[in-house]
Amino acid sequence: MNEVASASAFDFADSHVHLASEAFADDVEAIIERARAAGARALVCIGESPAAAARARAIAARHPSLVFHTCGVHPHDAAAWDDVRDAEAVREAVTLGAVAVGECGLDYHYDHSPRATQRQALDAQLRLAAELDRPIVLHTREAEDDTRDMLRDAQAAGVRGVLHCFTGTPGLAEAGLAAGWHVSFSGIITFRNWTDETLLRLVPDDRLLVESDAPYLAPVPYRGKRNESSWVPLTVRRLAEVRGIAAGDLAAITLRNTRRFFALPSDDASALRSPATS
Template structure:
């Protein structure tokens, strides 16, 4: 089992990270993929990867919520890291129209810039699309040259949006929202193409039921797999194997 999206380097884990990692291992988690957020998250992310090198793998990118008027300079500093070492993906990148639309144009520019990095580096991308799935899809259709691949992380959209994402060659990251009774995903998940699904937590956020509202952690990836299995009439082991194989192929793990 692979948690394809975990901020386990966040300060919320500073007091018990070893125990969190141990619980993940006990639940069968083989890899934990770490998306970067901004310039300040790089050091703790890389330190966490160095502390658990067999388990954790880092991405590099600029999260849309941290895009501002200085975005060009920030992107230059983020891009520099790709000359220093290897990363498994460009992420987390995207468009977020939930909190603030002030810098929407800058967010779109940052996304296109980072998609171009992914093309030149032949890396997958991990995309954040809060209140922006359709806008992001439109932009990706323009940019897709057959090289772009990756994950729409924390997917909470419709069956139609899922198909459009898959048609572009992209996967869907399913996490805690899949377990929420009022999330609407119980109607969507049975119709999704298993070949394009990967598991994630987005910890410390969006803990699945029965931990909703509490701190999330990679061990809870299993709860997401169990919910998908329940909704599809499959075994958890089958969902685990399928999504693990998808993640390994996409991220070359």
Template sequence: MIETHAHIYAEQFKEDIGHVIERSQEAGIEKIIMPNIDHTSIDAMMELEEEYPDYCIATMGLHPCSVKKDFEKELYIVEEWLNKREFTAIGEMGTDLYWDTTFEEQQIEAFKIQAEWAAKLGKPIIIHCRESLDLTIDLVSKIKTDQLSGVFHCFNGTVEQANRIIELGFYLGLGGVTTFKNAGMDKVIPELDEDWLVLETDSPYLAPTPNRGKRNEPAYLELIAQKIADYREMSLVDLKAQTTRNARKLFQLND
């Protein structure tokens, strides 16, 4: 499996990151994609990538919850890094209207700027869209070019929304929410096109059942994969193989 979204550089893993990586390898995870948050997360993320080369893979972007009045300063740092070296993707970026709608316009502006960089560099974008899924789908549809691709991380929408995303050439990141009884994903997941699904945990957040409420970690990807395979009435082996192929294609990963 490929873990397409985990913040394992976060403070929550400071004490036992070696064991966390060990468990992820034992669970059969080949690579871990680490989406950036803002300037405060870069050093820890880069150190982890250096410690586990070609296993922990850094991306570069600005999370919508870190978009404030001075977001241009944050974007300047992102741009500096993008000019300095190559990254697998641009993100985590997007929109978030769950906590606060104050900076919605700035979030949209930051989204457009980062998407433009991604298209220019030929890199996928990792999209965060909490309480803003339709808004973000509309936004992508307006700026979409043949050069722009990516993933809607933590997808928990409807079949109709999923199909709109896939029509735009974007993937669906399925994580811990798919295992929650009240999420309704048991009705949605069987209807999704398996060529556009990738696996993620969003560690340390959104741990899957039966670990809900605890710290999440990449090794729990197995629980998510099993639940999706059950919903789709397919073998776990086939589900893992398909989602791994998809992740390799999306993030241009080589063996």
């Protein structure tokens, strides 16, 4: 068991983890068991492409009541979006249990896909979210104006979502909250160069989520290593410290929010108990 798993004293959710990533190809079961031992009671495995979504679904099938999956197309791959093929892939994924559409969005930092194409792919996935009555998991980086426009469109269409791994401005967070969305924070908030504590207090309790975004963005003191869900308690503790509440209370709030946002079933402690400890 890793250090965090042995030290954690509360249950928590990881609202965004890439368990289907090639980075976990050799030891995903061990990663999940460490998360379970650390107190994880819900892991939302992101399918950022139809292929990743299929792998995520298979992982979730092996861990019912703990791992859940999504399906979408990441903005980096928006240039390959096909209105027929990819839309049908998302629809099929939802029939097979996908709890959200995404990860999708806008990334104007890397511009791996043309910006107009990113917007078209995102618009298509917003329409799917409305059609399928699923929330959106949104990636946004250096695309504030277009993200604000998207939030207005989403609100008009009745689409709810989460601004995942949020590092934007307070104004963008407020726009998301005004549209009825959630905001999620990752291990970035533990980094020495994170100084915006006001932003960490801005999000109301009932709109707050936490995530690992693993295998990326490991929190301090593991920064630079391959991230994993069992380290989410470090992010919880930092966020709780800034917000002035007990870490266990914040973990309970964000676990409850994760279940409500993604419409996840309630915890079944007997189903979640590790075979090693049952």
